[in-house]
Amino acid sequence: MTKLKLGPLEDDKPIKLTIELPAAVHRDLVAYAELLSRNTGQPVSNPGKLIVPMIQRFMATDRAFIKARRGAAAHLISAVAERSG
Numbered sequence: 001m002t003k004l005k006l007g008p009l010e011d012d013k014p015i016k017l018t019i020e021l022p023a024a025v026h027r028d029l030v031a032y033a034e035l036l037s038r039n040t041g042q043p044v045s046n047p048g049k050l051i052v053p054m055i056q057r058f059m060a061t062d063r064a065f066i067k068a069r070r071g072a073a074a075h076l077i078s079a080v081a082e083r084s085g
Helices: 023-040 047-061 063-084
Strands: none
Touching: 023 047, 047 063
């Protein structure tokens, strides 16, 4: 079994998304959906549904983004504390 970064997709309410993908990226997305279907046993009827979990996974593992986000959260917390105190 191929070890993919994505696992089974959550059954979530649909979100309308309109994007343009280069043909090569679309082919890779379709191929990824086929592999994911084989690995999980769940059919991926719309490869576009992979985009959100892929972006989530990317952001969750981007160390610079995580660090910047933590810094922004800490800044926000200290700003609220200053107003309260």
